[in-house]
Amino acid sequence: MTTGTRADLTRILGRRDVLALAFGAMICWGWVVLSGEMTARAGTYGSALAFLFGAVMMFLVGLTYAELTSSLSRAGG
Numbered sequence: 001m002t003t004g005t006r007a008d009l010t011r012i013l014g015r016r017d018v019l020a021l022a023f024g025a026m027i028c029w030g031w032v033v034l035s036g037e038m039t040a041r042a043g044t045y046g047s048a049l050a051f052l053f054g055a056v057m058m059f060l061v062g063l064t065y066a067e068l069t070s071s072l073s074r075a076g077g
Contacts, residue, residue: 012072 013021031038031054039047 038050042050
């Protein structure tokens with residue numbers, strides 16, 4: 001049994017999962033587009049607090065991806 005061949009890989013994500021990931025990526029892109037307007041409205045302290053909150057959220061997302069990477073180790077990377 002060789003590793004890395006197409007026969008060894010199992011499909012884990014279904015169509016619904018891929019659709020949910022794609023939809024989430026499109027919706028989450030909005031913060032990049034609207035960040036200038038949000039910063040102007042919130043002021044200095046509000047912007048700093050928002051970026052701190054965003055950093056905490058990104059840390060949690062990173063932990064989630066770390067768990068997925070260890071559980072899907074045969075699928076790549």
